[in-house]
Structures are given as C-alpha cells and as structure tokens.
Amino acid sequence: MPVAIQAGLWGLLSGSALLLGALVGWYARLPQRLIAAIMAFGAGVLISALSFELMDEAWKQGGFLPVAGGFLSGATIYTAANWVLAHRGARHRKRSGASGKRDQQAAEHPNNGLALALGALLDGIPESIVIGVSLIQGGAVGVVAVIAVFLSNLPEGLSSAAGLKQEGKSAAYNFGLWTGIALISGAAAAIGYVAFAGVDPGVVAFVQAVAAGAILAMIVDTMVPEASEGTHDFAGLISVSGFLVAFALSKLG
Known part of the structure; x- marks a missing residue:
C-alpha cells in the first residue's frame, strides 16, 4: 500500500475519535465534570x-532556528485565526455548555455553524499533518502521535456535541460536521506526507x-478553559496523568 494512503488512513483513524466522541456526547448524558476530566x-x-x-x-533534524521560528509562527497563525473565528461564534466550541457560555455564544451568533466547522478544522489539521510527516522518517507512523491525537479528539467531539445539542443543532448537522472533519483529517495526513x-x-x-506551536496554542486557548472550569483543583493532576501516559508510550515504544 502506498505510504501516502497509509498516512491518510492513520489520519482518518485519529480523526474518527471526533465522531466517536460526538456519538457519546449526543446520546449519553455525561456529567460535566467527567467531560472536563477527559478534556484535561x-x-x-x-x-x-x-x-x-x-x-x-524537530530539534534533532533542524536545530534551534527552524524550531524556534516554526514554533512561534504556528502559535501566531493559530492565535490570529482563532481570534477571527472567536468573534464569529466559535469561541466556546469545545465547551459542553453547562456554564451557560454556549448559550450566550448562540444568542450572539445564531448562525455560527460555519465558524464552528472552521474552528474544528483549525484545531485538527495541524495534528493530522503531524501524522503524515511522521511517516517520512523510515516509513513507519509515529504511533504515539496517532494515539495522542486520537485521545485528544475524543473529548473534543464529546464536549462539542453536547454543546451543539444544547444549542438546538440537529443530529444530522452534528454527525455530518464530525464525519466531514474526520475525512478531512485523513486527507490532511496524506497531504502532510x-x-x-x-x-x-x-x-x-x-x-x-x-504544528507544535499551533497545537500548544490550541490547548491553552480551547481545551484548558473547559478542563479547569469543570474539574477545578484537579485539572492539573489529571493533565499530568495524561502527560505521563503519553510519555511512557513514547519511551517504551
């Protein structure tokens, strides 16, 4: 099988966690604290x-200057794009809505469907490109990268679907959105390779x-607020647990 197709399938696998999370978030009434803990x-x-x-x-391949320049560029690009989308109704796209912020967002931007979709793409494309790029070295996918993206996509789909349901969006809209994002994630991974x-x-x-700069900016701007608001004093401990699991997978792998 051509490596580009392999990259696309790995990207599709990681992106499918969005749809899986959306299914759970739409049909199961999970406690807000549990959703926030998964996000953390x-x-x-x-x-x-x-x-x-x-x-x-990246440091091993390019040294300090490409890494520093790329890291700051990724964070800057993401922040600028996220600022634009936030002012068009996508600010709280990862929140499940219990705090009322989703209600306020929906009231201010009742036709924010496109902004929500673009926000999901903004969050997911850097992660998918990383998966494709990881196959360049030796033709083997970065398994830890795939697992990390999958585990991070799961709470995003879960939280966002719960929020979309509270806003009154239809099931067709919800699942169509996340199916489309999953497919685009696969395409982005193939393109990355x-x-x-x-x-x-x-x-x-x-x-x-x-990609790393964009992902870190995304974590702080969109994931951490939901995690901290829902789990309060335990957000740090839960996040450390997630870090440790991924670190162990990286070293053991």
Missing part, C-alpha cells in the same frame, strides 16, 4: 506528544515546529 487528560497527552514527538524530533517527503530536513523540522 487529553490536554496532557497532547502536551507530551508535542514535546517529545514534535519538538524533540506527500508535500514534505524528500524535502530538506530543516523544512520538515520547521513544519513540525509550526
């Missing part, structure tokens, strides 16, 4: 993955650092 765990997993699977590997296979290692390092 996923944040810890992603922080570990971007530290050891992205930044460390095709676009950067054979290019200079410094360029690959820069791309990895861009």
